[in-house]
Amino acid sequence: MSRFNVKKVAVLGAGVMGAQIAAHLVNVKVPVILFDLPDSKSGSKNGIVTRAVDGLKKLKPSPLGMPEDAALIGQANYEEHLEQLRDCDLIIEAIAERMDWKLDLYKKIAPFIAPHAIVASNTSGLSITKLSEVLPEEIKPRFCGIHFFNPPRYMLLVELINTPTTQPHILDDLEAFVTSSLGKGVVRAKDTPNFIANRVGVAGMLATMKEVENFGLSYDVVDDLTGKKLGRASSGTFRTADVVGLDTMAHVIKTLQDTLSGDATAGAGKFDPFYASFATPAVLKTLLEMGNLGQKTKAGFFKKVGRDIQRFDLASKTYVPAGEKADEVYARMLKKPAAERLQLLRNAEGAQGQFLWAILRNAFHYxxxxxxxxADNARDVDFCMRWGFGMKQGPFELWQEAGWLTVANMVREDIDAGKALCNAPLPDWVFSGPVADAGGVHTPQGSWNPTTGQFVPVRSLPVYARQHFPESVLGARAPSASNAGKTLFEDDAIRLWTLDDEIVIASIKTKMHAISPDVVEGLVQAVDLAEASYKGVVIWSNDEMFSAGADLQAMLPAFMMGGVKAIDAAEAEMQRAMLRIRYANVPVVSAVRGLALGGGCELAMYSAKRVVAMESYIGLVEVGVGLVPGAGGLTYIARRAAENAAKSTGKDLLPFLSEGFTAAAMAKVGTSAIESRKLGYLQMSDVIVAHKDELLFVALSEAKAMANAGYRAPHKRPFAVIGRSGVATIKGSLVNMRDGGFISQHDYHIASLIANVVCGGDVDAGSLVTEEYLMTLERQAFCSLLNHPKTQERVMGMMSTGKPVRN
Structure with a gap:
């Protein structure tokens, strides 16, 4: 795939968005320079940028994979450093949403822009075409809009917006870079006010607030109704507004108010029949006047007081206790199939049900x-609402799933009855023609474009060839990983299959991809198959779960019937499987995405290589249920410490062991692939992938490359351990933590068992041991804890509540 080679990026503007865009570029190893105005108040002209970069280290969730990587962001100001722009292949302007300020900055930087560089404005709604007008003619073809969503590291959506003078290949090049290098989902939006996501999404939030007033519901009840129960972001409506920032939301609303009109004579692109519902809600106006801007000021629609959450009361302009939940009957309705769900809500007698139908109807209508x-097509609207607003389905997907014409008629009846936000009729294409005949806007041929009257397929850029199973919309009937390729073996626990007759793909099917005895058997079978007829194995599943660890529920019956002996046998089998994977004659590559905890982390550790999505959470978390890693995790820590120490001039093993011991004893989880590398769960040779949908492609490529290079398994060899002296040293520290009240007696007991295993038990320092020997110690520790009443409390607590028990 030929690609636009971005060697360096300049980000102009060190505000909230600019600094976090720069942080994400560092995460994906793209060199970046962050610019802002010269600082006249501090001793350094880079003072504004310096403060912004320092601020990145304190933000939660962290915009950086590792806080110390803030130092990798270059710092510059417009007075002294514009010459540095000449070395940049991409310039992203992200200053405040003021047209005049942006235009002034473009005039200033224009002489310093390289002749090949792409210039893009990160704006949430200003006209990209108007912004381009001040640029020299030679830069206009390389200028476009790029709209990141906040926070840029975590939000998938990026909107790209062209102008009439933007060359098509510029958008293609930028889309490839943003997709593959930054890991984003790209939608191309038209140059209309607030583009797609904010136009539809903020209109939806305003409509929701209007319906809240109509039905007299409280903010906490509304958030309960419009969060996970409705298939949307767990923060619901008002908590989401607090997180985004009420000032930011007010700005987007003002853009709608200033650029659109309720006057039908205003002309194409200006008239919006829903304009009356764009009025700034009274409660938002009041909160802005009070300076309560949401999370950034610690008060908005909600405020945290100690451990309690309070909600704003407009009548008294004070905060009152929150926590009210929606009626359970509506939670049950929202679990019904789409068609039944919408009918039940429309016919509901209670205010909460009527409210839910109203906001869904308004979304379909708008x-x-x-x-x-x-938008160019309906797919882009649905992707924008999924990727930018955290919805499981976009409005068109839900509409289509519930029965296209049935829902259309329900909406039309409400419009005619004056129940909708405005009396604008649904377009004719809704009721007749290709959409009505197809039963919706999404088909295998593509998604509906009302301008051309055709179903438009997904763009076929070379970058998308790297996505074997890209995210798709309901109705597109895209290929599913669950039945793709050629099945080699399948049962309820695992599917072994191949896409190319070269690599065996092992996809775990159990709940949360828990590692049961059947999964263990399937993984060994995958290695056997590959050694006989294929080049390697890739362990991969097409969701946010690599594996949540060993299947404790599956172990319970064996424990009840056969006691610890039965568990010892199951653990021994899992350990043998890990060694089988490590010493296979073909490369086994773990393609990790989302959670890889406990046994899932151990499975990745024992693979020949790991290909890991950036947003993955990896760790040995067994301490949380009162156990120790039992499938080779502690053995891995000891072996890696010995290997790292062997490369050093120092002879003391303890410094090389301490990071791994601490990670296991404190159940540390890497909150990014970058942090997991620092914690020792990943190695420097492992590959971090920015885009989740490229994970399988890269893993298959790595497995083939290793095989084609003549892959041989590592030699089995004994390695040195620190022995009883190391155990004593670690236990000394643990005693202080226990006596200081930092850990419980049971925590001390578990950590002591971990220390005993990673140090090699009761042997002399420097003794050589095998993996099998340490795995025996692991099993003994694991099984002894299973018999401990406090561990049993932790296991049962986790299984019944999903939360760790501290005892």
Missing amino acids: AAVHLAEV
Whole structure:
């Protein structure tokens, strides 16, 4: 795949978005320079940028994979350093949303822009075409809009917006870079006010607030109704507004108010029949006047007081206790199939049910009326709402799933009855023609474009060839990983299959991809198959779960019937499987995405290589249920410490062991692939992938490359351990923590067992041991804890509540 080679990026503007965009570029190893105005108040002209970079280390969730990587962000100001722009292949402007300020900055930087560089404005709604008008003619073809969503590291959506003068290949090049290098989902939006996501999403939030007033519901009840129960972000409506920032939300609303009109004579692109619902809600106006801007000021629609959450009361302009939940009947309704769900909500007698139907109807109505104006096709609207607003389904997907014409008629009846936000009719294409005939806007041929009257397929850029099973919309009937390729073996626990007759793919199927005895057997079978007829194995599943660890539930019956002996046998089998994977004659590559905890982490550790999605959470977490890693995790820590020490001039093993011991004893989880590398769960040779949908492609490529290079398994060899002296040293520290009240007596007991295993037990320092020997110590520790009443409390607590018990 030929690609636009981005060697360095300049980000102009060190505000909230600019600094976090720079942070994400560092995460994906793209060199970046962050610019801002010269600082006249501090001793350094880079003072504004310096403060912004320092601020990145304190933000939660962290915009950086590792806080110390903030030092990798270059710092510059417009007075002294514009010459540095000449070395940049991409310039992202991210200053405040003021047209005049942006235009002034473009005039200033224009002479310093390299002749090949792409210039993009990160704006949430200003006209990209108007912004381009001040640029020299030679830069206009390389200028476009790029709209990141906050926070840029975590939000998948990026909107790209062209102008009439943007060359098509510029957007293609930028889309490839943003997709593959930054790991984003790209949607191309039309140059209309607030583009797609904020136009549809903020209109939806305003409509929701209007319906809240109509039905007299409290903010906490609304958030309960409009969060996970509705298939949306868990923060619901008002908590989401607090997180985004009420000032930011007010700015986006003002853009809608200033650029659109309720006057039908205003002309194409200006008239919006829903304009009356864009008025700033009274409660938002009041909160802004009070300076309560949401999370950033620690008060907005909600405020945390100690451990309690309070909600704002407009009548008294004070905060009152929150925590009220929605009626359970509506939670049950929302679990019904789409068609039944919408019918039940529409016919509901209670205010909460009527409210839910109203906001869904308004979403269908607004999306249909504005589709032709804001987007190229319906798929782009649904992706924007999924990727930018955390919805499981976009409005068109839900509409189509519930029965296209049935829902359309329900919406039309409400419009005619004056129940909708406005009387604008649904477009004719909703009721007749290709969409009505197909039963919706999404088909295998593509998604509906009302401007051309055709179903438009997904763009076929070379970058998308790296995505074997890209995210798709309901109705597209995209290939599913669950039945793709050629099945080699399948049962309820695992599927072994191949896409190319070269690599065996092992996809775990159990709940949360827990590692049961059947999964262990399947993984060994995958290695056997590969050694006989294929080049290697890739362990991969197409969701946010590599593996949550050993299947404790599956172990319980064996424990009840056969006691610790039965568990010892199961653990021994799992350990043998790990060694089988490590010493296989073909490379085994773990393609990790999402959670890889406990046994899932151990499975990745024992693979020949790991290919890991950036946003993965990896760790040995067994301490949380009162156990120790029992499938080779502690053996791995000891072996890696010995290997790292062997490369050093120092002879003391303890410094090389301490990081791994601490990670296991404190159940540390790497909150990014970058942090997991620091914790020792990943190695420097492992590959970190920015885009989740490229994970399988890269893993298959790595497995083939290793095989084609003549892969041989590592030699089995004994390694040195620190022995009883190391155990004594670690236990001395643990005693201080226990006596100081930092850990419980049972925590002390578990950590002591971990120390005993990673140090090699009761042997002399420097003794050589084998993996099998240490795995025996692991099993003994694991099984002894299973018999401990406090561990049993932790296990049962986790299984019944999903939360760790501290005892």
